[in-house]
Amino acid sequence: FLIVLFRGAFSEVVLAEEKCTQKLVAIKCIPKKALEGKENSIENEIAVLRKIKHPNIVALEDIFESKSRLYLVMQLVSGGELFDRIVEKGFYTEKDASKLIQQILDAVKYLHDMGIVHRDLKPENLLYYSLDEDSKIMISDFGLSKIEGSGSVMSTACGTPGYVAPEVLAQKPYSKAVDCWSIGVIAYILLCGYPPFYDENDAKLFEQILKAEYEFDSPYWDDISDSAKDFIQHLMEKDPNKRYTCEQALQHPWIAGDTALDKNIHESVSAQIKKNFAKSKWKQAFNATVVVRHMRKLQLGTSQDLPSQLTPTSPCHGELLVSIDDSTGSHCGSCEFCCTQKSQEVTEQNSLSLCSHRCHQSNRV
Incomplete structure (x- = not known):
């Protein structure tokens, strides 16, 4: 099996190798039956991804289509997930968090522009590009992204509880500022390890968010700088008109200056x-970092760092989606022969003759 x-x-992501370059x-791999009634959604996602090319955004490299399936060929990132890396570190500081947020802000500013x-x-949705200590962070999952049209107003309630902005929950028209709120929530978590809003009851959770009620609790925030707290407060500002934009956040001294502390937290x-x-939920799928490490040992990889579509980090995580660049390739109507599920698999020899990508069998790891 693959x-x-x-x-x-509604889909699965499999490891594959480009035949000509290895x-x-x-x-x-997305069954078209799963897309019935959702055609506009996938078309919107692909339209968004085709516009994007940024070093901190996971890239979609090609698209293939067969009679029964749609295939998105995505950049593979192998550095692991954000929380994994932090937990594995022996030393982690505000400066580390600041550098992470700076990369996220830069990528999101690019999107907003x-x-x-x-x-x-x-x-x-934040993955490390490689296993290198100084690896860059990558943004993935554009399933809910939206292109702002001229004069159009966004009002659809969407996102993940705990990270969604107050104006979305209030069912008011909203703008790019919702992303800035989410970055504020991420920055908060990176500095203490827990979310600013939490309740087992969704109604109470939403009430906290609507009121923008959060605290810098002692003792967890005692050693965090006032500058970091000020930065978060400007992003987690209830009024979207007063909330920092990505450009403003990038100019804050906690990001652009030297106010982020070096103390080990x-x-x-x-x-x-x-x-x-x-x-x-991590055990429901392969950890791509482990897969790539094994493939390196077996000399099946390439000499370059290999990226990773990883597994979810929390029970509320949804389906994995990625971002993309506008590169094209040789389209093959028979790709489903090497990417379908177990019941539809064919031999590797046949799949190699039909598709420009070779999907790796599990017995190679």
Whole structure:
């Protein structure tokens, strides 16, 4: 059977190799039956992805289509998930968090300048490009993204509870500012390891968000700088008109200056991450980082760092989606022969003759 990097309710992502270059990629396989009634949604996602080319955004490299399936050939990232890396570190500071947020702000500013609103920014959608210590962070999952039209108003309630802006919950028209709120929530979590808003009861959770009620609790925030708290407060501002834009946030001294502290906060933050962000669903799919490590040992990879479509980091994480660039390739109507599920698999020899990508069998790992 195939190496499945992620399996969602309506699709799965498998590991594949481009035949001519031996470059590893991730192919998202979507049955067309699952898209019935949702055609506009997938068309919107692809339209968004075709516009994007940024070093901190996971790229879609090609699209294939067969009679029964749609295939998105995506950049593979192998550095692991954001929370994994923080927990594994022995040393973690405000400066580390500041550098992460700076990359996210830069990428989201790029999206906003392109007229694109992500609408579902959260830690689960932040992946490291490689296993290198200084690896860049990558934004993934554009399933809820939206291109702002001239004169159009966004009002659809969407996103992930805990990260969604007050104006969305209030069912008011909203703008790019919703992404800035989400970045504020992410920054908060990166500095303490727990979310600013939490309640088992959704109604109470939404009430907290609507009122923008959050605290910098002691002792978790005692060693965090006033500058970091000020930065968060400007992003998690209830009034979207007063909320910092990405450009303003990039100019804040906690990002652009030297106010982020060097003190090690790893012990407290990692303990809270492990407590508040369970890995209960991680075992449902392969960890792409482990897959790539094995393939390197077996000399099946390439010499370059290999990226990863990873598994979810929390029980509320949805289906994995990625971003893209406008590159094209040789389209093959028979790709489903090497990307379909178990019952439809054919031999590797046949799949090689029919498709420009070779999907890796699990016995190679």
